[in-house]
Amino acid sequence: MSPPSLVRILPELRRGRAAIVLGFVALLGAGPATTGHYPLGIGSATIVAQPRVLRWAGDPEGGAPFVEADPSHPDRVVGFDVEIAALLAGGVGRTPEFLNITFTSIDQSIARGDAEVGLSGIEDTPARRATMAVTLPYYEFREVLSVRDADAPRLLSLADLRGKTVGTLAGTIAHEILLRAEREHGLRVVSYEDDVHPYSDLVIGRVDAVLLDNVLAERRHRVMTGFTIQPQTVAIGHYVGVLGPQNGALRDSFNEVLRGAMRDGRLERILRTWSVWNDDQPKLYERLLAGVPVPAVTGFDTSGSVATVSKWEAARRYFPSLLQASMVTIVLSCLSMALAVAIGVLIATGRVYGGPIARVALTAYVELIRGTPILLQLFVLYYGLASAIRLPAFVAALLGLALNYAAYESEIYRSALEAIPTGQLEAARTLGLSERQVLTLVRAPQAFRLALAPMTNDFVALLKDSSLVSVLTVLELTKQTQIFATNLGSWVIPGTLCAGLYLAMSLPLATLARRLELRWRTIPQ
Amino acid sequence: MSGGGIVLRVDALQLQRGDRVILGGVSLEVSRGELVAIMGPSGSGKTTILRAVAGLERFQAGQIDVDGVRLAGGVDTPRPTLRELRRKVGMVFQFHCLFEHLSAIENVCLAPVHAHGVAPAAARERGLELLGAFGVDHRATALPRQLSGGEAQRVAIARALAVDPPLLLMDEPTASLDPERRAELGALLQGLQRQGRTLIVSTHDEDFAQDFATRILRLRDGLVA
Numbered sequence: 001m002s003p004p005s006l007v008r009i010l011p012e013l014r015r016g017r018a019a020i021v022l023g024f025v026a027l028l029g030a031g032p033a034t035t036g037h038y039p040l041g042i043g044s045a046t047i048v049a050q051p052r053v054l055r056w057a058g059d060p061e062g063g064a065p066f067v068e069a070d071p072s073h074p075d076r077v078v079g080f081d082v083e084i085a086a087l088l089a090g091g092v093g094r095t096p097e098f099l100n101i102t103f104t105s106i107d108q109s110i111a112r113g114d115a116e117v118g119l120s121g122i123e124d125t126p127a128r129r130a131t132m133a134v135t136l137p138y139y140e141f142r143e144v145l146s147v148r149d150a151d152a153p154r155l156l157s158l159a160d161l162r163g164k165t166v167g168t169l170a171g172t173i174a175h176e177i178l179l180r181a182e183r184e185h186g187l188r189v190v191s192y193e194d195d196v197h198p199y200s201d202l203v204i205g206r207v208d209a210v211l212l213d214n215v216l217a218e219r220r221h222r223v224m225t226g227f228t229i230q231p232q233t234v235a236i237g238h239y240v241g242v243l244g245p246q247n248g249a250l251r252d253s254f255n256e257v258l259r260g261a262m263r264d265g266r267l268e269r270i271l272r273t274w275s276v277w278n279d280d281q282p283k284l285y286e287r288l289l290a291g292v293p294v295p296a297v298t299g300f301d302t303s304g305s306v307a308t309v310s311k312w313e314a315a316r317r318y319f320p321s322l323l324q325a326s327m328v329t330i331v332l333s334c335l336s337m338a339l340a341v342a343i344g345v346l347i348a349t350g351r352v353y354g355g356p357i358a359r360v361a362l363t364a365y366v367e368l369i370r371g372t373p374i375l376l377q378l379f380v381l382y383y384g385l386a387s388a389i390r391l392p393a394f395v396a397a398l399l400g401l402a403l404n405y406a407a408y409e410s411e412i413y414r415s416a417l418e419a420i421p422t423g424q425l426e427a428a429r430t431l432g433l434s435e436r437q438v439l440t441l442v443r444a445p446q447a448f449r450l451a452l453a454p455m456t457n458d459f460v461a462l463l464k465d466s467s468l469v470s471v472l473t474v475l476e477l478t479k480q481t482q483i484f485a486t487n488l489g490s491w492v493i494p495g496t497l498c499a500g501l502y503l504a505m506s507l508p509l510a511t512l513a514r515r516l517e518l519r520w521r522t523i524p525q
Numbered sequence: 526m527s528g529g530g531i532v533l534r535v536d537a538l539q540l541q542r543g544d545r546v547i548l549g550g551v552s553l554e555v556s557r558g559e560l561v562a563i564m565g566p567s568g569s570g571k572t573t574i575l576r577a578v579a580g581l582e583r584f585q586a587g588q589i590d591v592d593g594v595r596l597a598g599g600v601d602t603p604r605p606t607l608r609e610l611r612r613k614v615g616m617v618f619q620f621h622c623l624f625e626h627l628s629a630i631e632n633v634c635l636a637p638v639h640a641h642g643v644a645p646a647a648a649r650e651r652g653l654e655l656l657g658a659f660g661v662d663h664r665a666t667a668l669p670r671q672l673s674g675g676e677a678q679r680v681a682i683a684r685a686l687a688v689d690p691p692l693l694l695m696d697e698p699t700a701s702l703d704p705e706r707r708a709e710l711g712a713l714l715q716g717l718q719r720q721g722r723t724l725i726v727s728t729h730d731e732d733f734a735q736d737f738a739t740r741i742l743r744l745r746d747g748l749v750a
Contacts, residue, residue: 188655246682295612421622422616422625423620423622424622424623424625425621426618426622427616427618427622427624427681427684428624428635428684429580429581429611430579430580430581430611430614430615430616431611431615431635431636431640431684431685431688432608432611432612432636432641433635433636433640434608434638436639437639437640439561440641441635442624442635445626446624446625449626502731520626
């Protein structure tokens, strides 16, 4: 099966980066709580009339059955998390108000008070328990392995995946499980930003297996063929509501509401509506109602989680992986820039010296690239073209950055070439130099010196833009930092280390460029 | 006139840009060993004649013969003809137009090495000789921006002579010189002329032309007066 087109998959992306996709900045107005349909207000004017609202955060990119824009009424959100939000709000005498937050930012958004509770298939983890107030789990899921149909008889467990590539969502329990399996079973982890592409890449052969929870796996299995969900459970986890650490009292109230809904079947009705009810849930509810503590994760030892050690110890453990990710960043940036410079020189030369057709074509290329987001270009290159040409992630990242930056570089070189006084070019011609020699011996060397400062700026920008390639599963510095922060439950130390590493890469470069500029300054003073 | 033979013959040269006629049918001849001053008010076409002779301007009608190389009006000059022309004509521009990223000696050696295949060491030796002849060899390693106007002009002349052209064109060489430097330049050009070179100098400077040129041509409204 060919991978889904970009346009088709975007609305389905779960837990994906919000930058490229639809930005529903929406507030949930009053609505019929029992149906789970809520009109999205444009502003808060209609809501201030409501005496008490409960702001809850979710990510509609996650899609059904969690939170999604209603296909028949795109101004509404629907899903079991939407209905659980209504249940909780109703239980404490409030009206739910939806706040659209990118999945990976829900914890931080809750912590800073944008909303009171986050509900979007959020996993119960030691890190969340340590840093946030989490509700009772309202759903138990199983981490399951999916493999291509042909591999189903022999790839049954993680131990069978030695030397294989396994995809998952970054910053999830499944990701932590795979990182450990990487060491223990010699497999290779590829982390994604959404839960659609791991399965499409599995089917087309970019990865050999996917580890994600059964809700996500079954949802994808309903619309995609070519892979099998293995019956063996790798680990067990739970969805919870997440609140700010200071909101313990509200959390306790929510727990009471959840217990009530477990007893009287309201929770079961909601989960049945969205076809996610199974035999695991009554057992979970029984334990919870009997007051038996439920561990965050079963089947995977989380005692080594960074959330359970001191922040400095966590930093020490993570630093080598940050350094390794920095290497990816610097290698990718250097190679991309070298390629961008080479292509940029060709484009600029073509625009200055080429015929009318070449000029129009090259100008069109430059305007197309400058006029569209780099993130879109990366998506098209990696996922959009996958049916025609299946580029490895690193190559797609390298090409994507290089082709994008080449357009900007070419403009710098073109203006630098045009800045060399005509008199010098004519003098060179009268001396008997050929046009090629005029370019290579007189014009280009001076243009290069003029272009050096803006090129350095661009290289520093590229170093930072290279973080975008994490959408193509390339694990570079920012992505590694994000995973670190998610597992740690804080951005302070990971953010500081990440900033330090970026500065360590960019400052020497800027210094070098300044020195070269001083040495090569050619403009008469 | 000293020496023999015609080095440059311009015949009914017509050049216009859009509707504006710059040269309306100029004819002139210059013999080997002459130092000709072309004079005339601004806009009379002095610089344009030199540029056309150097192969930098396309002209609509007439023809130019430089030491056996012919440029014809109304057509683009073929590349082989242009290459041949460059061996015959050197040009020194009003603003010198030295290559800003190269030192004085590198400016002088660039064309001999890359356009004429002279070995770098030999080119350098000859370049230093030329710079020495014009009294600027002590500035050989200086970049153009470090040179005074007079020094830059001498380097530019040395650069043009490094490929040993029979005809040297100079556009407004006295424009930025004080009287003392102007006299030095005049003596220098006379020295070159006495060595048998042919020079054509465009200038506004009547005294300079009177003092140093072997002949003065006057242009008015695109025609030789």
